[in-house]
Amino acid sequence: MSSISVSTTVNGDPVDFVCTPDESLLDALRNRMGLTGAKEGCGTGDCGACSVTLNGRLVCSCLVLAAEAEGAEIATVEGMAGPEGLHPLQRAFIDHAALQCGVCTPGILVAAKALLERNPDPSDEEVRYWLAGNLCRCTGYDKIVRAVQAAAAEMRSA
Amino acid sequence: MAFDSHEKRVFKQVGTRPPRPDGVDKVTGRAQYGADVTAPGMLTARILRSPHAHARIVSIDTSEAEAMAGVKGVVTGRDFALPEDAGLADIAVNVMARDKALYDGHAVAAVAAVSPAIAKAALKAIKVQYEVLPHVTDVDAAMQPGAPVVLEGRALESVPAGMSVNVTHASEFGHGDLAAGFAKADRIVERSFKTAATHQGYIEPHACLASVTVDGKADLWCCTQGQFMVRTVCAALMGMEASQLRVTASEIGGGFGGKTTVFIEPVALVLARKTGRPVKITMTRDEVFRATGPTVSTSIDVKIGMTKDGRITAGEARLRYSGGAFPCGTVDMGAMAAFAAYDLEAVRTQGWNALTNRPKEAAYRAPGAPQAIYAVESVVDELCQILKLDPLDVRIRNAAKKGTKSSYGPVFDDIGLLATLEAAKAHPHYKAPLKPGQARGVSCGFWFNFGGNTCVSLNVNTDGTVGVTEGNPDIGGSRASISLMAAEELGIPYDKVRTIVADTASLGYNDVTDGSRVTFSVGLATIAAARDAKTKMCARAAKIWGIDEEAVEWKDGAAWPAGPNAGQFPPMSLAEIAAVSFQTGGPIAGHHEVNADGAGVSFGVHLCDLEVDPETGKTTILRYSVFQDAGKAVHPDYVEGQMQGGAVQGIGWALNEEYIYGRDGRMQNPGFLDYRVPVASDLPMIEAVILEIPNPGHPYGVRGVGETPIVPPLAAISNGVSRAVGVRMQELPLSPPRVLKAIKAA
Amino acid sequence: MRYEKPQTVADAARLLTAEKGITRVLGGGTDVLVQLKAGMVEPDLIVDIKALPGIRAIVAEAGGFRIGAAVSNAQLGEDAAVRAMWPGVVEAAGLIGSTQVQGRATMAGNLCNASPAGDAVPALVAAGAVARVAGPGAARDVPVEAIPAGPGKTTLKRGEFITSILLPARPAKSGDAYLRFIPRTEMDIAVASAAVSLTLNDHGVITAARVALGAVAPTVRLVDDAAAAIIGTKLHDDALAALAAACSAACAPIDDKRGTIEFRTEVAGVLAKRAARIAYTRAGGQA
Structure with a gap:
């Protein structure tokens, strides 16, 4: 298998990496770029722990070939906090105890951010359906929904 | 340590909800979980697994794989020591099969290579010759005479002669005259139940990184619920001394009991020793389902007698559990827990464990209890229906309380069952009207809770801050609760305390994070370590003041002259004492080592409103409330989180989760697509109502809370579904095809 | 394994036809990557069709809509005109997988995966949708129900792939x-x-x-x-x-x-x- 050279943008920064043709974007992020925030919970798109955005669309990075990142814009959990501090969602997740083990948290934060960018005032049901592809085994989702709503309210009033 | 009953304590910090100390790392992606660690020169290992449920391993030819470019080492069962201890030997054989593959997914060989792709390709080059044997995956079938024999000669002495060779454990609990009890009943119901095996379903697959030097020093990083357990087991399997193996627990992406044993860690160590390179193993999700611990699968008979006015006169249960291909004592827990919520004159439970060709059971939140209590609570509910009695009233009428001789022997001390039942009855949820087609299910739940071996160090820094070093992985916010207890005891702000989880070389032994023990046991040890440090700080102040140590007392974060010296000197704060500690005798630290008992049993009551689509059999959960005695809730957010998360795991168990086996004995659904854990849109909010009945065995009254909440949902939902469809459901999960079939048959 | 991202339909067809080994067409990849992960298939060539002209476009045609083969279901769901005319089809496509999968999965991929349980397919069949098939020869139009041949099998010939699906015009009421x-x-x-x-x-x-x-x-x-x-x-x-x-x-x-x-x-x-x-x-x- 000959390697492929890829030029892409991750969290606003230009990144070049080399990958094999069958390598997933998740593996490239974790093993080539050292961005281990996205997790592999299943490798088959069923758990959402590897969620990132690709050209603004929420995707499972385990279901994207690394080679497809050529020329794309990728955003991961590592890019959520800015120089001014944590993203409101990140703060809300801590304040509302919306994480226990925390391994699903990066994926859920990326997914919730994508939701609030499209729908700043979602109903609880919309939050739950949007996040249905992000499994959390610890919290029962209750505090996650509350944290997303708290962050949404804060972002609306900002 | 006894409850501090000398005063009606007003907590200043315990009971508040500060941010968890590891929160920022976990919301920014910085936290390092098992698979996030790497080492220079690291190899990747993959494991070859049996495609057969039961097969003799005739031969394994690894020569072709070993000859491949980039392959650095191959191991099979022969590369592992077989410890004399039967429990450790079972772990060793589960880690890597020897003469037989005992279940679909059982490891038979492993390869370490310079890349994951080469390791994967090398697996295909290993030639294993199997002689396929008859298999058995059903517990009742395994107990039949003539069933395929999984392992021979493993029955404990308690197993009566004449039972199937697969039966390894037998136990019996209870008291009173059953026949007399049933004779007093106005109504007796006897039912049989089955529950499927379920998986803990942690989102993080097992992962580890091992490094072994030529002089035999080893380091292991892994996601585990107990780094000391990993050290003990791996040292035995490696033939190493404990001091030569340092195990560091990574952040852990969920465990729920499933990470209280080892699967891949010894394999990585053996490969690291063989290759001289660091070796990393990360399980795939398929491997997690096929080869790590599910729960027992069960078959249970329950018989209960009740008077017309709702008094239970006798209860009897026969429990048949299978913990997979290795002997398993979990049935004892079920037999002990089954009737724990009831104050009974006559009760008996009998349990048996049978071997099947399934993966080795691992603990899952209150192991053994949910299944047994599901069966008992189902029959209690049916009696309530038949006798037209309120299900909470009946439970209140029969509730175990302080002084009750429990069904498993001990006499209960202060327990919170009645308080939770009464709270449930008084709650608006219980009075809320139901629409046509809707039903409400009720169930009690119980768990023993454990204490266990615990070691904590508390270091007072010269700037007035404090470090707590503990040895239990933080599985759901425990660093926050331990920091809170340290801060409370010392009288300093929460943010002046930092709690870390130490590796095995940095602290004395700690039992695994199980039995809901961490907030209880580590909290208890932390309070004791803080008291030790306070005593030392009082002594330092006494030295500075030139008075007797006994004449100094600690309050509000400072040493105060007391007794005859009261008011003689201004108090010295922790920071002031710490600042001069080098002049008064050196660093100040508190320690505590204990094998803690007095964990204090835990009870909960759940209410569930639901409806069932009569044309498809699909159940929708409409409203769910959890009432539980937490002793003292140290960080209420994370207590609620345990109650909510446990309830939702129980909901998944009740409705959809199950190990499905084909006729070939292979697992049919080893992935999150078809092993259906609840998703966010399946659920309502889970209302968590915390009751605080202090545990007499903890200075702050803390009880473990993590396990009890998974117990009641099984029966609460089954009782609700049974009432909604008018048929008593007797098997879990309540998958739509099963429910629709019951509706059609009615 | 090779990964190719051709710029024309003709190049894509040439690549797929020339490859002697196993080929896979990559649209959204939500089935292909799962198969790769599970080791169910080890393709020699993957042809990413997302750079082909018009492959990601929804175009009004003959009173209906032509949906490019690489139009994600999320993109489809955001198209108010298609949703108004064929709400059942759009909802069916919208049911496939999670939000994350929606960002990638396509109806054409759902059709070519040839699972009897694909959500988009019954709705497309009921709609009388027509798939446009490119390949070594001239493009041909095929009713969607004629594409699946059995679980995991299609009637597409070597080198053929779907470039778009036409949702036809429909009468009032x-x-x-x-x-x-x-x-x-x-x-x-x-x-x-x-x-x-x-x-x-x-x-x-x-x-x-x-x-x-x-x-x-x-x-x-x-x-x-x-x-x-x-x-x-x-x-x-x-x-x-x-x-x-x-x-x-x-x-x-x-x-x-x-x-x-x-x-x-x-x-x-x-x-x-x-x-x-x-x-x-x-x-x-x-x-």
């Missing part, structure tokens, strides 16, 4: 709907499914209908008897009962980890009834 049964609320594969597309006359009588079932046979089934059961009716209870019976009669399902023969057969009829009611209401009928 038409409606469609798709329903599936899954044990959870999301993230499952359909255990049984039903799609209904119908047209009414001014009196609310059904004049034309197509009924398709998923996950109850080796391929999605177009059930003419079920359509016949409701054509000429105002979808009263006896028509609905006949519809359900015809659907159940058309089922030839299997017992597997997702459901039983008995359950699938029963529930397919239930879903067809419910979908028919929705489609009827959408067409302007007074239920």
